[in-house]
Amino acid sequence: xxxxxxxxxxxxxxxxxxxxxxxxxxxxxxxxxxxxxxxxxxxxxxxxxxxxxxxxxxxxxxxxxxxxxxxxxxxxxxxxxxxxxxxxxxxxxxxxxxxxxxxxxxxxxxxxxx
Numbered sequence: 001x002x003x004x005x006x007x008x009x010x011x012x013x014x015x016x017x018x019x020x021x022x023x024x025x026x027x028x029x030x031x032x033x034x035x036x037x038x039x040x041x042x043x044x045x046x047x048x049x050x051x052x053x054x055x056x057x058x059x060x061x062x063x064x065x066x067x068x069x070x071x072x073x074x075x076x077x078x079x080x081x082x083x084x085x086x087x088x089x090x091x092x093x094x095x096x097x098x099x100x101x102x103x104x105x106x107x108x109x110x111x112x113x114x
Contacts, residue, residue, distance in 0.1 A: 002077055019057040019069030024072045026097045035101040046103065062094065 017043075025032065035051035043053040048055065065083045072078055083091070 002081065014053045016067065018053075019060060019071040021069055021073060022054060022057050023061050023067075023069060023094070024075050024078070026094045027075055027078070029093065029097075030099070032099065034087055035099065037101060037103045039103055039105055041105065049104075051101075 011064045011067055024033075031086050032054065033051070035054070036049040039046055057067070067082065069075075069078050069081050078086075086094075
């Protein structure tokens with residue numbers, strides 16, 4: 001289980017232009033940096049080690065559909081568009097993007113490391 005509901009304050013580290021440029025990268029087919037998670041075997045949750053702002057950007061644009069694209073460097077025709085405004089082809093570019101992620105097991109200090 002991965003929950004981003006309690007991380008609103010961290011997601012705000014990126015402004016709308018930075019978030020939009022990440023989406024622009026997906027539309028251009030550019031590779032994204034890898035995501036890193038750890039698993040907590042006691043809670044069965046995934047903890048984000050690296051990539052939280054990117055995940056929150058995906059949530060804001062794709063899931064909540066509340067991020068209008070702004071400050072784009074290459075795709076100026078997409079300025080002001082939201083996810084719902086994209087063509088089927090462009091939605092496929094986003095959903096078909098290759099995402100690399102790595103998961104490691106989280107160990108609490110002092111836990112049994114057998």
